[in-house]
Amino acid sequence: MIRIFKTEDGTIHEKKEMQPGSWIALTNPTASEIMDVADACRIDPDHLKAPLDEEERSRIEAEDEYTLILVDIPSIEERNGKDWFVTIPMAIITTKDVLITVCLEETPILSSFMDGRVRDFHTFMKTRFILQILYKNATQYLQYLRIIDKKSEVIENKLHQSQKNEELIELLELQKSLVYFTTSLRSNEVVLERLLKIDKIKKYPEDTDLLEDVIIENKQAMEMTSIYNGILSGTMDTFASVISNxxxxxxxxxxxxxxxxxxxxxxxxxxxxxxxxxxxxxxxxxxxxxxxxxxxxxxxxxxxxxxxxxxxx
Structure with missing residues (x-):
């Protein structure tokens, strides 16, 4: 699916055609949609297809006509009637005229921009837009980590009154989510550190401060993930011993x-x-x-x- 947005008079508007200074949002695009955007923006189709591979690693690739930024974002996956957390890749491609995002599924990270819920957001200020997306991504990790923490507390309370394995399996699923988060956040950190060294990405005076804020939020998410992972590991070992006892x-x-x-x-x-x-x-x-x-x-x-x-x- 292709959606085109452009900021006019301080508000976001959805357009039907590509225009200079617009944002092209591709969500689980078809092969024909990828080829259309690739031809119109002179982008390698493989770069547009990269985020459609769930195993694609985070990285930055600077080409002559555009720059590709690939990061991992948190997502919710339903298994056995319950919601669990995973990570999926998202591409941000900036060209001279437009900014393109490509993702396998709709994400609240981009939805907040589409709905106009982000302040000081302009599609034509592509560099700042990139950093705002990355900042929103880091805060989304923190939000999901708080949900994981609350879920683990609920499961722990159930374990006090239960001797079944279902609760331990749920804790294992949460721990798997934390492993996904840890791996993705470390990869994103490498991308953010490299952004500091690329002058091509920094165009506005406030961008350096915003990028530093993104790095701080990402580090905080990494620390929270590490703490919650340690707590979950200790909880699982303790309750496994309790059940055995x-x-x-x-x-x-x-x-x-x-x-x-x-x-x-x-x-x-x-x-x-x-x-x-x-x-x-x-x-x-x-x-x-x-x-x-x-x-x-x-x-x-x-x-x-x-x-x-x-x-x-």
């Missing part, structure tokens, strides 16, 4: 109950053998059954008392 307690209790209950069975087995009544204790007594039953129960109670003293119940 609870299982051991249950097995110990069942084994103790089995031993205590087996004593009357053993006594009854001895008296149930096919031997002559002569010589069997209480065989001739009218109260023999109750005496043997009482003996078995008393023996079981003694064993249960001993086990209870040893804290086996």
């Amino acid at each position: 609870n299982l051991n307690i249950v097995m110990k209790f069942l084994a103790t109950v089995t031993i205590v209950m087996s004593i009357p069975t053993m006594v009854a087995s001895f008296y149930g053998m096919n031997v002559l009544p002569k010589g069997m204790p209480f065989a001739d007594s009218p109260y023999g059954f109750w005496i043997v039953l009482g003996f078995a129960v008393a023996l079981s109670l003694i064993v249960a008392y001993i086990f209870n003293k040893k804290d086996l119940f």
